[in-house]
Amino acid sequence: MKKKLSLIIAGMLLMALLIPFGVLAAGKTEIEFWTTETEEARMAVIKELVKDFEKLNPDIKVNVVAVQENDVPTKLAAGMAAGMLPEVVEMGAENILRLGAEGMMDVKAAGQIIDELGRDDFYKGALKMVATPEGGNYAVPMHGWVQGIWYRTDLFEEKGLEPPTTWENILKAAEAFHNPKERLYGIVIGTDKDSYARQTFTQYALANNARIFDENGNIIFNSPEMIETLDYYAKLAQFTPPGPNTWRDARDLYLAGLVPMMMYSTYIMDDIGISRTGYKGAIVENLVDKTALANVMINKSSATFGQIVALGILKGNKENQVEATKKFVKYLMSDAAYIDFLHMAPGGMNPTRRSIAKDPRYLDNEVIKVYGEKAAEIAAGLDNIGKFGYVKGKVFPEIGKITSQFIIGETIMKMTEHGWSAEKAAEWAQKQMEEAVKQ
Amino acid sequence: MKQKEAHLGYWLILPTVLLIVGLILYPIIYNLWLSLHKVNMNPAIPNTFIGLGHYWKVLTDIDFWMSFKTSIIFTVSTVVGTTLLGLGVAILLNREFKGRTIVRGIILLPYVAPVISLVFGWKYLFHPVFGLANYVMVDVLKLLPHNIDWIESPQYAFYAVIVFNIWRNFPFSFLMILARLQSIPASLYEAAEIDGATGWNKFFHITLPELNFVIGALVILRTIWNFYKFDEVYLLSPSVETLPVYVYEKAFANFNFGEGAAITTILFIFVLGFILYYVKKVLKW
Numbered sequence: 188m189k190k191k192l193s194l195i196i197a198g199m200l201l202m203a204l205l206i207p208f209g210v211l212a213a214g215k216t217e218i219e220f221w222t223t224e225t226e227e228a229r230m231a232v233i234k235e236l237v238k239d240f241e242k243l244n245p246d247i248k249v250n251v252v253a254v255q256e257n258d259v260p261t262k263l264a265a266g267m268a269a270g271m272l273p274e275v276v277e278m279g280a281e282n283i284l285r286l287g288a289e290g291m292m293d294v295k296a297a298g299q300i301i302d303e304l305g306r307d308d309f310y311k312g313a314l315k316m317v318a319t320p321e322g323g324n325y326a327v328p329m330h331g332w333v334q335g336i337w338y339r340t341d342l343f344e345e346k347g348l349e350p351p352t353t354w355e356n357i358l359k360a361a362e363a364f365h366n367p368k369e370r371l372y373g374i375v376i377g378t379d380k381d382s383y384a385r386q387t388f389t390q391y392a393l394a395n396n397a398r399i400f401d402e403n404g405n406i407i408f409n410s411p412e413m414i415e416t417l418d419y420y421a422k423l424a425q426f427t428p429p430g431p432n433t434w435r436d437a438r439d440l441y442l443a444g445l446v447p448m449m450m451y452s453t454y455i456m457d458d459i460g461i462s463r464t465g466y467k468g469a470i471v472e473n474l475v476d477k478t479a480l481a482n483v484m485i486n487k488s489s490a491t492f493g494q495i496v497a498l499g500i501l502k503g504n505k506e507n508q509v510e511a512t513k514k515f516v517k518y519l520m521s522d523a524a525y526i527d528f529l530h531m532a533p534g535g536m537n538p539t540r541r542s543i544a545k546d547p548r549y550l551d552n553e554v555i556k557v558y559g560e561k562a563a564e565i566a567a568g569l570d571n572i573g574k575f576g577y578v579k580g581k582v583f584p585e586i587g588k589i590t591s592q593f594i595i596g597e598t599i600m601k602m603t604e605h606g607w608s609a610e611k612a613a614e615w616a617q618k619q620m621e622e623a624v625k626q
Numbered sequence: 627m628k629q630k631e632a633h634l635g636y637w638l639i640l641p642t643v644l645l646i647v648g649l650i651l652y653p654i655i656y657n658l659w660l661s662l663h664k665v666n667m668n669p670a671i672p673n674t675f676i677g678l679g680h681y682w683k684v685l686t687d688i689d690f691w692m693s694f695k696t697s698i699i700f701t702v703s704t705v706v707g708t709t710l711l712g713l714g715v716a717i718l719l720n721r722e723f724k725g726r727t728i729v730r731g732i733i734l735l736p737y738v739a740p741v742i743s744l745v746f747g748w749k750y751l752f753h754p755v756f757g758l759a760n761y762v763m764v765d766v767l768k769l770l771p772h773n774i775d776w777i778e779s780p781q782y783a784f785y786a787v788i789v790f791n792i793w794r795n796f797p798f799s800f801l802m803i804l805a806r807l808q809s810i811p812a813s814l815y816e817a818a819e820i821d822g823a824t825g826w827n828k829f830f831h832i833t834l835p836e837l838n839f840v841i842g843a844l845v846i847l848r849t850i851w852n853f854y855k856f857d858e859v860y861l862l863s864p865s866v867e868t869l870p871v872y873v874y875e876k877a878f879a880n881f882n883f884g885e886g887a888a889i890t891t892i893l894f895i896f897v898l899g900f901i902l903y904y905v906k907k908v909l910k911w
Contacts, residue, residue, distance in 0.1 A: 261878035268665070268883060367772045370755060379778070380865065429754040430775020431865075440755065592879045600865070604780045626882060 215248045216511045219273035221262075223496070225253040229531045236527060240518050247511045254278075257381055260285070260591035267291075272501050275512045277329060279382075280316040280495045284576060285587025287317075287325035293500040294323045296509055300516050301327055304540070312570040313539040316495035320582050326499030327516055330529060330536040332452040333493040333568040334386060335482030336374075337459070339447040342477075350479065351448055354394065354419060354486045361426035364447050373426030375437035375449035377596065378603045383434040384596035386492065387450040389575060392416045393490035399575040399620065400583045406624065409610075409617040412487075418609035421602040431600060444471040452494070453565055456534030460557040475557055482568050493572035495539070523548070534558060537566040585624045594619045654894075660887035673884075680888035690889065693872040697853060700788060700868050705848045707792035709841060712799025717833070719800075720807045730804075737797035745861045748790060752776035783863040790862055791852065799844050806840040807833070842909045846901065853897055869893060 222233060230253055237249045252273065254262050259282050266272040272291070276283075286292050297317075301309065301324060313328035336351045343350065343360065351357040361373030377384030392398070397412035407413070428436055428446075437449035442458060460475045471477070484490050498516045500509065518524055520540070526549050529536045533554035538544045544566060549555075555562050576586030589595075598616040601607040607615075661680055663673040684690050719730060736744065752759045754775035763769045777786045814832050823831070856870040864871065869889070877886030 260881075261874075264878045264881050264883075370773070428775075429773050430778045436755075445755065588881075591881070592875075600780070623880065626880065 215246055216507045217248045217250065218275060218508055218511050218515065219250045219252060220515070221252050221254050221273045221276040221278070223254055223256045223259065223278050224531065225255055232527060232531050236519065236524050239524070240515060243518070244511070244514060247514070249515060272503075274501060274504050274508055275516060276326075276499050276501065277496060278499070280497060280574070281576070281587050281590040283317050283326045283497050283499050283587075284582070284584040285591060286499065286501070287319060288584035288587055291502050292325040293502045293504075293509065294319055294325060296500045296513055297324045297326050300513055300520075304517065304520055305542075308540045308542050310539055310541065310570050312572060313495050315577065316572070316574065317497045317499075318582050320584070326497035327520065328495045328497045328539040329520065331493055331495045331539060331569045331572075332454060332535055332537065333482050333491065333565055333572065334390060334450060334452045335480045335491075335568075336448050336484075337441065337451055337455060337478055337480050339477050340479050342447045350481055352481045352483060352485055354391075354484075357448070357484075358419070358423055360448060361423055365426040367429070370445060372428045372440065372446045373448065374423065375427055375432050375440055375446050376420070376423060377433060377450070378424050378427060378599050379431035379433045380593045380596040380600055381433055382590070382593070382596075383437075384599050385590060385593070386452075386494070388416075388420060388595055388599060389573075390450075390484050390490050390492040391420055391486075392575070393492065393573045394484040394486040394488060395419075396487045398578060399586065399589065400578050402578055402581060404581075404583055404585070406617060406620045408620055409613045414609045414613045417598070417602065417612055420599060421609060424599070424603045431604065442470060442474070452535065453537065454532055454535035456558060456562075456565075457532065457554045460534075460554045480561075480565065482565065491568050491572050492574070493569060495569075495572075496536075534562055534565070537569055539569070588623045588626065589620050592619070592623055594623065657887045657890060660883055661885075661891050663884050665883040676884070680885045681892070684885060684888050684892060689867075690872070693867045693869050696784070696867055697869040700784075700791075700855075700859075700866075701849055701852045703788050704791045704795070704852050705845055707788070708796045708799050708848055709844055711792060711796040712801075712844070713803055713837070713841070715796070716800045716803040716807055717829075720804060733800060734797045736794045737801075741794070741857055742861060744790075744794060745858075748786075748862065749777055752786070754778075777863055778865065780865045783866050787859050787862055787866045791855065791858055794858065795848065795852075799848070802840050802844055803837060806837055810836045839909075846904055846909070849900070849904075850897060853893070 220237070222230075224230065224233060230251070233251055237251055241247060241249060256279065259278055263272070263282070263286065267289075276286075283292065287294075301314070304327075306314075309328060313331055314324060316331075317324050317326045317328055319325055336357065338351050338360075342364070346360075346363055348360045348363060349356045351360050357374070363373075364371060365373035377387040392413060395412050395416045397410060397416045399406060399408055401407050428440060434451065437446075437451050438455060438458065440446045441449045441451075441455075459478050461469065482491055498519065500512050500516065504512065519528060525538070525540075525543055526546065529538055529543075529549065530552055533552045538549065543549055558565070574586075575589075576583050594616055597619075598612045601612045601615060602609065662675060662677060664676050664679075665673050715733060719726065719733075751757055752775075754760065754773050757776075759776060760770075760773040764771075764773055774782065776782050810833065814836075815828055818828050818832060854870055855868070856874065859866055859868050860871050860874065867875075873886050873889045873893075876882050876889065
């Protein structure tokens with residue numbers, strides 16, 4: 188009797204273990220989709236889109252997995268080690284390049300999708316950001332943002348300051364506004380070991396013609412231009428709030444009216460424009476009228492920085508999975524689904540396809556309307572953004588190995604928190620980067 | 627019949643054996659195997675055997691020894707801190723007073739609350755601009771000239787992590803010590819009082835010897851736990867590079883699984899050595 192009971196319990200346990208596998212084998216093509224849109228509201232939109240897609244394609248099942256942007260390198264590493272990578276990923280160009288450098292992106296599938304959607308319809312600048320050294324594309328560019336200094340025009344006028352478009356003007360304004368006793372700070376730029384610091388720093392470096400790679404792919408982080416940039420950046424960082432700062436500080440302090448300048452992407456547009464959409468409780472009234480974006484930075488040359496987020500298909504999938512993935516990517520990049528996706532962060536996510544940018548359905552959005560002409564201007568910046576991984580038309584996917592270790596952020600921290608000189612920090616970073624690329 | 631019973635016995639322990647092999651033995655062996663190879667991220671390219679290369683690299687790496695030092699200081703200070711604080715609070719609460727159960731419950735809170743919510747609470751409390759700590763120190767008491775980032779600035783982060791760990795984990799020591807305290811017979815103290823012992827005498831000659839065993843066990847457990855502590859440190863301030871954080875970055879940000887595995891093996895041997903020494907010499911089991 189006892190034995191019977193234990194057999195029954197053992198049997199039930201076995202069933203419980205096996206049931207999930209049984210469901211998997213039900214004949215549907217299953218694909219996993221990794222997205223960096225982790226916010227709850229955005230996940231809801233994506234899940235809705237996926238549901239509609241599954242209705243249109245009853246033989247395909249899409250599993251959505253949300254991954255924090257800063258966790259992407261670690262999750263990818265874990266996935267690679269376990270042989271459990273997703274079929275399709277939505278992530279920033281650096282991560283795409285990083286996977287591409289490991290030979291893990293399905294370049295053929297990406298090329299086919301781009302051709303089928305119309306290669307000429309894509310912005311050239313967007314395609315360039317995910318280009319392979321051989322001229323193909325690692326992934327399909329989906330949306331992009333532009334970065335710049337968002338500043339308070341009213342306060343700048345009050346003090347009679349010039350817009351923060353040149354190095355000189357930025358430093359002058361930061362110094363003029365900085366008053367830590369009153370809890371007012373000059374500017375927020377990235378000074379922590381994260382992606383944000385690399386993103387804000389890149390624009391200063393590009394404006395000073397400082398590069399990580401030379402044309403032959405050698406690392407030149409200890410160049411005089413880069414040391415000059417580091418030195419300037421450390422000086423500017425004196426006028427930031429205490430401690431290492433990140434995007435959250437930029438956003439919170441600007442919306443609270445405690446900094447007149449901060450660096451951010453176009454994703455801030457809906458936060459700044461929010462009071463116009465009926466929201467009550469903004470700390471600074473009508474912030475959108477008092478805000479301007481300086482997205483071009485001028486020193487030795489002029490520089491724009493931004494990011495392209497792309498949909499990439501991973502190699503090594505079964506034939507039916509590749510086909511299902513292609514269908515899914517095309518669905519996300521077309522018509523209403525694409526527009527719904529972009530409207531998750533209106534103004535923040537800009538389309539990479541010209542036809543969609545002009546589509547009246549895309550333009551019909553409260554926030555995008557608030558910005559009117561400005562929105563189009565901002566989006567146009569996408570066509571000429573510069574990045575460390577691209578030198579004179581050449582792509583160096585090795586940049587992904589450097590960005591995944593947050594070496595630039597750490598270099599900045601060495602100066603701002605440990606008091607290192609720019610020279611010492613640059614030499615340290617040079618060594619770290621050389622080692623990172625070797626691996 | 628006997629043989630049949632023996633068979634059933636094997637069947638019944640089989641799940642446990644499988645679990646131990648699968649969850650403990652296999653990872654250890656896999657980890658050893660990884661540490662001897664240069665691991666390729668791309669599953670299509672095979673791994674290459676490099677023998678003890680990773681071990682040599684780790685042991686000659688100054689960063690490893692820096693992290694080692696950080697970890698030792700962190701472990702020693704938190705073990706001492708949690709044990710002493712737990713002991714003190716347990717002795718204080720080991721007497722009758724009104725609302726004793728409520729106070730004991732409140733003291734357990736940091737230990738039972740999810741670590742992530744505590745971390746966010748602390749981060750907000752010590753926020754460089756909006757935080758209460760800065761408000762009190764700078765604005766109310768005027769002890770400091772300007773706001774400080776208590777948790778994320780590297781020069782304070784290490785202390786923040788230690789204080790946080792002690793605060794979060796002392797309730798466990800408190801609970802264990804209190805349980806032991808309550809089982810010390812009152813007659814021992816009464817006898818001592820008759821002999822004219824003072825409060826300190828009673829503490830050193832009765833309480834401490836009675837607690838000897840439980841404190842010894844607490845120290846060894848807390849040492850093992852905190853030497854490998856990752857979540858509390860990394861969530862509060864990733865700039866504090868204790869060894870587990872160092873391993874994590876080696877393996878997952880630098881994609882160097884082999885080296886990460888080598889470090890964990892070294893740690894494993896180190897902690898094993900410590901435990902054997904401690905059990906033999908200090909606990910005298």
